[in-house]
Amino acid sequence: MKPFFLLLALLTTLAAAASPGPTPKGIIVPASDFLEEIPKGNIITDAGTLQTKWLFNNTGLVLNSATNLMTQISVPEDGLYYLFVRSQGKGGSSFKVAVNDKVTDSIFGRQAISWKRGGAFSLKKGAANVKVTRINPGAVFDVLVLSKNPSLQEDEIIPYQLDPEVQLLREYKIPLSNAVKFGDVDGDGATDFLVLEPDFSAHVYNNNGRELWQWKAPEAYTKERAEFEAPGVLWDFDHDGKAEVVHWRMIDGKEWLVMADGLTGAIKLQTEWPTRPLPHVYNNFRLAVAKLTRDEPNELAVFTDMGDTIRVNAYTSTLKPLWQHTEYRKKDNLGHYIYPVDLNGDGIDEVLVGSLLLDATGNEIWNRFDLLPDNHDHADSYKFADVNGDGKLDIVTANSEAGIFVYEAMTGKIIWQNVAEHSQQIQVGNFLRGPGAPQVVVGGRTYGNRQAGEPYLSSQLYWFDSHGNKLLKWPGNPINGNPDFVKGNWQGDGYNYLFWYKFKLDETGRGRLFFPDPVFHLFDFQGKGAEEVVTLNRGLLRVYGCKTAYHSGKDAKKNLLYLKNVVVNHTHY
Numbered sequence: 001m002k003p004f005f006l007l008l009a010l011l012t013t014l015a016a017a018a019s020p021g022p023t024p025k026g027i028i029v030p031a032s033d034f035l036e037e038i039p040k041g042n043i044i045t046d047a048g049t050l051q052t053k054w055l056f057n058n059t060g061l062v063l064n065s066a067t068n069l070m071t072q073i074s075v076p077e078d079g080l081y082y083l084f085v086r087s088q089g090k091g092g093s094s095f096k097v098a099v100n101d102k103v104t105d106s107i108f109g110r111q112a113i114s115w116k117r118g119g120a121f122s123l124k125k126g127a128a129n130v131k132v133t134r135i136n137p138g139a140v141f142d143v144l145v146l147s148k149n150p151s152l153q154e155d156e157i158i159p160y161q162l163d164p165e166v167q168l169l170r171e172y173k174i175p176l177s178n179a180v181k182f183g184d185v186d187g188d189g190a191t192d193f194l195v196l197e198p199d200f201s202a203h204v205y206n207n208n209g210r211e212l213w214q215w216k217a218p219e220a221y222t223k224e225r226a227e228f229e230a231p232g233v234l235w236d237f238d239h240d241g242k243a244e245v246v247h248w249r250m251i252d253g254k255e256w257l258v259m260a261d262g263l264t265g266a267i268k269l270q271t272e273w274p275t276r277p278l279p280h281v282y283n284n285f286r287l288a289v290a291k292l293t294r295d296e297p298n299e300l301a302v303f304t305d306m307g308d309t310i311r312v313n314a315y316t317s318t319l320k321p322l323w324q325h326t327e328y329r330k331k332d333n334l335g336h337y338i339y340p341v342d343l344n345g346d347g348i349d350e351v352l353v354g355s356l357l358l359d360a361t362g363n364e365i366w367n368r369f370d371l372l373p374d375n376h377d378h379a380d381s382y383k384f385a386d387v388n389g390d391g392k393l394d395i396v397t398a399n400s401e402a403g404i405f406v407y408e409a410m411t412g413k414i415i416w417q418n419v420a421e422h423s424q425q426i427q428v429g430n431f432l433r434g435p436g437a438p439q440v441v442v443g444g445r446t447y448g449n450r451q452a453g454e455p456y457l458s459s460q461l462y463w464f465d466s467h468g469n470k471l472l473k474w475p476g477n478p479i480n481g482n483p484d485f486v487k488g489n490w491q492g493d494g495y496n497y498l499f500w501y502k503f504k505l506d507e508t509g510r511g512r513l514f515f516p517d518p519v520f521h522l523f524d525f526q527g528k529g530a531e532e533v534v535t536l537n538r539g540l541l542r543v544y545g546c547k548t549a550y551h552s553g554k555d556a557k558k559n560l561l562y563l564k565n566v567v568v569n570h571t572h573y
Contacts, residue, residue: 036510059513085115086142094135174539335353401423
């Protein structure tokens, strides 16, 4: 890593206590600890958005509401504690802080970002309430500290960001992207990656962060392409130990599906991109590795949504066409991604797109177009698990405004359904203490009025038991953003831990801030047996591991089904 990024990593990700509690410097209360009942209008922000050097945990709260915020802290011992507040504001914004029944005389959130002492409090050992109060909207704060040191400096709390079990393993500066694909292009066993820009340009990096090659997409139709994830995968189709890069290219004004050498970018194979000739719109173009025979997974599934014409294609490892299925439907009606998954346990994948299931030869098994005829109520996210306990995989879907559906995988019969705003992201597993497993958790998306200054996208978790009964919501109100879930073997103990946005979700279904940036992916990046979290934000790709994880030394990616299903066929949708 370059020295600048090492410094940035030091400033933003040195691991230590993040929840309100005692530290060598006092009681640190990060802004994220006020999210349980976040008032409508308040939003989460970060250093990049505020164009400031750093924020504690890279997370601040913008106080757009006059409604008070409160959290509870644990005071480790009796004594006199001095309050310090890190905040900024302008245009008449301000707030005060109260500890128990005493309000400080100092006012915060009125000027450029500052670290300010704000009075002293005589506290007894035990629980105490901290309240952000007397708010004139517009101020931002990222951390409060109660310390016995009357001259505490803000740089002294930098080492106490994030959770003590989190450690930064890798950091890469990459082009702005919402689609990064992982594999091993140089055959050294370490994880390399493909970065796809919104305009479909491609960059390949090795594990050390060195760019191996890039391909620049032409500007024609760039604006249309930039709205969605770009298509691409890394997979060793020719079995030489090095993954090829398969992606979209436009060459001499014509679109191609290209298989390129992973080390150099040189074209090895190509075939016509399976859309109608240009001009056409670019909606959902996706690639996934498939297992369409009893042999090892080595086929390619392609999904192209041009609006009014949607195609599903399959290819051999040499890009020889196998079959094509076409639907004449409005854009998004079949969702955003293609899922080759072995649903009936026969060792061969079925291919799921939207509410349509095809077999490995492209023949329709079932569809539920009767249930979801409106393209706005498409499936945004799919997961696969035995929800009803009959020993068979079920399909768990988040279907926009239509809500959550759990289907019998091979029949399309609904097991249960429920609603959760615009159901966007979804996960299923044994996550909660108490309710029978598995639980289904959904990110229920809400839309704001941008003309009124509201965030366009916000989200809130809805938890359901295995029968579809609603259990709880967290936080109390939606938080701004369009967050992902990731789950996996974070501690190396075989248990699937669940993360959402910047939070690790606990056994009560609530979150504790863990990462400075939103989670993006989770898999055995290091090849040591435990799984690491990958975050992505503003051109920074970071890899975090658990400090106390057990490492078996066995690279999970050596299992081709794990590599296919968990690592390679990964999408935001």
